[in-house]
Amino acid sequence: MSSKTVKVKVNDNVKEFPENTLLLNIAAEYQSEYGNDIILAFVNNKLMELFKPIVEDCTIRFVTTAEDAGHKTYIRGMILVLLKAFYAEFGGENIEKVSVEYSLGNSLYFDYEGKVPLTEERIKAVKERMHEIVRKDLPFIKRSIDTDDAIELFSKYGMHDKEKLFRYRRTSKTNIYNLDGFEDYFYGYMPPSTGMLKYFDLQLYEEGFVLILPSMKKPTIVEPFVPRKKLYITLRESNEWAKMMEVDNVGALNDLIAQGKFNELVLVQEALQEKKISEIADAIKKEKDKRFIMIAGPSSSGKTTFSHRLTIQLRAHGLKPYPIAVDNYFVEREKTPRDENGNFNFESLHAIDLEQFNKDMADLMNGKTVELPVFNFITGRREYKGNYVNIGKDGILVIEGIHGLNDELSYSLPRERKFKIYISALTQLNIDEHNRIPTTDGRLLRRMVRDARTRGASAQTTISMWPSVRRGEEEYIFPFQEEADIMFNSALIYELAVLKVYAEPLLFGVDRNSEEYVEAKRLLKFLDYFIGAPADAVPNNSILKEFVGGSCFKV
Numbered sequence: 001m002s003s004k005t006v007k008v009k010v011n012d013n014v015k016e017f018p019e020n021t022l023l024l025n026i027a028a029e030y031q032s033e034y035g036n037d038i039i040l041a042f043v044n045n046k047l048m049e050l051f052k053p054i055v056e057d058c059t060i061r062f063v064t065t066a067e068d069a070g071h072k073t074y075i076r077g078m079i080l081v082l083l084k085a086f087y088a089e090f091g092g093e094n095i096e097k098v099s100v101e102y103s104l105g106n107s108l109y110f111d112y113e114g115k116v117p118l119t120e121e122r123i124k125a126v127k128e129r130m131h132e133i134v135r136k137d138l139p140f141i142k143r144s145i146d147t148d149d150a151i152e153l154f155s156k157y158g159m160h161d162k163e164k165l166f167r168y169r170r171t172s173k174t175n176i177y178n179l180d181g182f183e184d185y186f187y188g189y190m191p192p193s194t195g196m197l198k199y200f201d202l203q204l205y206e207e208g209f210v211l212i213l214p215s216m217k218k219p220t221i222v223e224p225f226v227p228r229k230k231l232y233i234t235l236r237e238s239n240e241w242a243k244m245m246e247v248d249n250v251g252a253l254n255d256l257i258a259q260g261k262f263n264e265l266v267l268v269q270e271a272l273q274e275k276k277i278s279e280i281a282d283a284i285k286k287e288k289d290k291r292f293i294m295i296a297g298p299s300s301s302g303k304t305t306f307s308h309r310l311t312i313q314l315r316a317h318g319l320k321p322y323p324i325a326v327d328n329y330f331v332e333r334e335k336t337p338r339d340e341n342g343n344f345n346f347e348s349l350h351a352i353d354l355e356q357f358n359k360d361m362a363d364l365m366n367g368k369t370v371e372l373p374v375f376n377f378i379t380g381r382r383e384y385k386g387n388y389v390n391i392g393k394d395g396i397l398v399i400e401g402i403h404g405l406n407d408e409l410s411y412s413l414p415r416e417r418k419f420k421i422y423i424s425a426l427t428q429l430n431i432d433e434h435n436r437i438p439t440t441d442g443r444l445l446r447r448m449v450r451d452a453r454t455r456g457a458s459a460q461t462t463i464s465m466w467p468s469v470r471r472g473e474e475e476y477i478f479p480f481q482e483e484a485d486i487m488f489n490s491a492l493i494y495e496l497a498v499l500k501v502y503a504e505p506l507l508f509g510v511d512r513n514s515e516e517y518v519e520a521k522r523l524l525k526f527l528d529y530f531i532g533a534p535a536d537a538v539p540n541n542s543i544l545k546e547f548v549g550g551s552c553f554k555v
Contacts, residue, residue: 003018004018004019005017005018005019006018006019006021006054006055006056006057006058007057007058008026008054008057008058008059008060009058009059009060010026010030010059010060010061010062011030011033015029017054019053019054019055020053020054020055021053021054022050022051022052022053022054023041023043023048023049023050023051023052023053023054023060024050024051024192026041026054026060027041027050027062030062034062034064035064035066036064036065036066036070036219036220037064037065037196037219038050038062038063038064039063039064039065039070039073039074039191039192039196040062040063040069040070040073040189041060041061041062041063042060042061042062042063042518043058043059043060044058044059045513045515045517045518046518047063047069047189047518048189049142049189049190049192050191050192051139051140051142051192064219065196065214065216065219066216066217066219067216068216068467069189069518071216071219072188073188073189073190073191074191074196074197074213074214074219075108075213076186076188076189076190077140077190077191077194077197078197078200078211078213079100079108079186079211079434080140080177080179080182080184080186080190081130081133081134081179081194081197082110082126082130082202082211083098083182083184083434084129084133084179084180084182085126085127085129085130085133086098086126087182088129088182089122089125089126089129090114090116090122090126091116092157092158094114094115094116095112095113095114095115095116095158096113096114096115096158097111097112097113097114097158097433098110098111098112098113098114098433099111099112099161099430099433099434100211100430100433100434100435100436101208101235101239101430101436102235102239102426102428102436103436103438103439104205104210104227104228104231104232104235105225105226105228106212106213106214106215106223107210107211107212107213107225108210108211108213108436109205109206109208109209109210109232109235110208110209110210110211111207111208112208112209118204118208118209119204120204123202123203123204123209126202127201127202130200130202133179133180133194134194134195134197134198136180136194137193137194137195138179138180138193138194139192139193139194140177140178140179140190140191140192140193140194141177141178141179142175142176142177142178142190143175143176143178144173144174144175144176145173145174145176146172146173146174147166147169147171147172147173147174150162150166150174150176150185151163151166151167153176153183154166154185157183157184159184159432159433159434161249161251161430161432161433162185162251162432162433162434163251164249164251164252164254164255165249165250165251165254165431165432165529166185166251167251168251168254168258168529168531169529170528177190179194184434185432185434185435186434186435187431187435187525187526187529188522199213199214199219199220199221199222200212200213200214200222201222201225203225205225205227206232206236210225212224212225228481228482229482230422230481230482230484230487231426231481231482231487233487234426234487234488234489235426235428235489237489238426238428238489238491239428241272241428242428242429242493245265245268245493247265247429247493248428248429248430249429249430249431249432249433250429250430250431250432250496250529250530251432253265253429253493253494253496253497253530253531254529254530254531257497257531257533258531262494262497262533262537263537265493265494266492266494266537266538266539267537269492269493269494270492270538270539270542273490273492273543274309276488276489277306277309277310277313277488278313278316280310280313280421280486280488281310281313281314281316281317281319282317283419283485283486284314284317284319284396284419285314285317285318285319287419289416289417290396290417290418290419291365291395291396291397291417292361292365292396292397292399292410292413292417292418292419293310293314293321293396293397293398293399293418293419293421294399294404294405294410294418294419294420294421295307295310295398295399295400295401295404295421295423296400296401296402296403296404296405296406296420296421296422296423296477296480296484297402297422297423297424297477297490298402298424298443298473298477298478299402299443299447299469299473300425300443300444300446300447300450300547301423301424301425301443301490302423302425302446302490302543302544302546302547303400303401303402303423304325304400304546304553304555305541305542305543305545305546305551305553305555306400306423306488306490306543307323307398307400308323308541308553308555309541310398310421311323311398314396314398319394319396320391320392320394320395320396321395321396321397321398322389322391322395322396322397322398323398323400324361324372324397324398324399324400325400325401326352326357326399326400326401326402326403326404326409327375327401328372328373328374328375328382329352329353329356329357329373329375329382330346330351330352330353330375330382331350331351331352331353332380332381332382333379333380333381334380336348336351336380337350337351339468339471343468345472346472347402347468347469347471347472347473347475347476348472348476349403349406349408349409349476352401352403352409353382354408354409354411356373357409357410358410358411358412358413359412360372361397361399361410361412361413362412362413364389364390364391364395364397365397365413365417367390367392367393368390369388369389369390370388370389370390371384371386371387371388371389372387372388372389373387374387402472402473402476402477403476403477404420404421405420405422405477405480405481405483405484406476406480419485419486420483420484420485420486421484421485421486421487421488422480422481422484422486422487422488423487423488423489423490424439424481424487424489424490424491425439425442425443425446425489425490425491426439426489426490426491427439427441427442427491427496428489428491428493429491429493429496431526431529437496437526439491440470441523441526442491442495442496442499444462444463444466444523445496445499445503445523445527446495446499446547447462447466447469447547448462448463448503448506448507449499449502449503449506449547449548450546450547450548452502452506453547453548453549458506458509458510459503459506459507459509459510459516459520460509460510460511460514460516460520463510463516463519463520464515464516490543492542492543492544494533495544496527496530497530497531497532497533498532498533498534498535498538498544498548499527499544499547499548500527500530500532500533501532501533501534501535502548503523503527504524504527504532507520507523507524507527508524535548535550538550540552541553
């Protein structure tokens with residue numbers, strides 16, 4: 001141990017530690033001051049793993065499992081623990097592929113292909129091996145190797161998605177994590193050791209199994225798994241289509257772009273979405289008593305473009321639809337509810353003038369002529385500009401807004417007259433078999449590009465307000481998604497290659513000394529996996545055009 005010391009500032013207190021003291025050891029001195037496990041640290045505003053040493057005077061802010069970066073690190077650690085236990089139980093020679101596919105609430109769904117059948121007994125055995133790994137408090141050991149050696153290593157381990165992915169890596173070095181002899185690559189940081197990964201469950205579900213994890217709000221509590229059948233079916237269908245097209249991971253997408261097949265992929269994907277929208281219109285037509293099409297979904301799902309395209313399909317099916325944007329019924333700005341920080345809470349149901357909305361919708365249903373408002377987002381006022389509407393006895397209202405699935409929004413309208421549609425960008429593309437792309441990343445990039453284009457907002461501004469948007473979704477949207485009659489996946493398998501071209505310059509503009517820089521850096525690293533592609537091939541009625549510009553709709 002060096003005789004030199006460095007000054008470390010934590011929570012406004014300054015202490016001296018020997019040079020090269022591990023962050024893990026410093027964290028142990030402060031752990032009692034935190035309500036949850038410390039898992040990472042910001043050192044002079046740079047995010048670092050706890051097995052790193054300190055070599056100079058610094059300011060440290062510890063990150064717990066109750067924060068976004070810490071929660072993601074906990075999940076990555078749990079995935080590696082699961083894979084280590086799974087390969088030990090099943091035998092690597094018997095496994096063709098075990099892959100994390102998508103999230104279902106606070107659970108991750110895994111697919112498995114191999115010679116040994118997936119049974120209740122074997123899943124219980126894997127779970128017990130995981131607990132044993134946690135009890136041993138094994139370290140996650142990080143090593144850097146040549147990218148060419150990493151490709152050879154992944155080929156040897158049968159991790160062919162990674163092998164394909166790394167052929168497009170520009171960096172000469174790759175970081176590999178080793179857990180008691182089991183090696184893998186992960187996009188993002190790891191915990192220092194397995195001892196803190198105590199909270200999880202494992203069970204069979206449908207054709208695979210789920211790893212059940214604590215939420216960020218309650219990082220020490222594992223809630224019982226709640227099946228989300230409609231969401232699972234929608235995700236499964238999208239994944240099967242991606243596999244059928246042989247483009248279910250980033251490496252495969254890069255292959256198509258490099259081979260000059262991007263335009264064909266765009267046209268096929270867009271045709272598939274149009275087919276799905278037509279099927280939804282057909283289902284609505286068969287439900288002859290439905291007068292209110294309620295469309296809801298989280299931010300940047302493409303609700304506006306979808307509602308326009310559905311309206312066109314309904315007309316093509318001989319119906320008489322009229323689109324309604326719930327956002328035009330926002331209350332006056334000064335009446336908007338505020339959140340716990342005193343900021344306007346535009347995601348709240350009570351940011352909507354529920355009384356006026358219900359009166360207008362009921363009057364339209366009863367054949368009356370109604371003057372519909374337009375909300376002026378600059379002045380914060382509703383305006384009436386002579387937009388009189390009468391939908392007649394055969395008309396259908398296509399109502400789009402984040403609260404569409406919540407019957408409290410449309411309390412005066414009969415439930416049996418509503419047809420509910422949940423729309424979200426449920427990314428069917430994964431980085432590789434063990435690194436999934438969270439759907440929120442795709443939506444954040446969409447939002448960032450649109451905010452810059454339509455509002456002149458910086459990426460830093462979009463990143464700063466994103467946690468508030470996410471909290472609103474958790475409270476007001478996700479609890480109602482299973483009430484939908486139909487779910488629509490608005491994610492386009494090619495879109496991240498296009499968004500990269502628009503998002504990268506915005507992310508490079510984020511101030512390096514800002515709180516948002518760490519997230520910007522993470523997203524830049526994420527986009528580095530993709531070959532960029534131009535938007536020229538994207539049709540002007542595409543959902544993607546709502547974000548990058550050039551849409552034929554008023555969005």
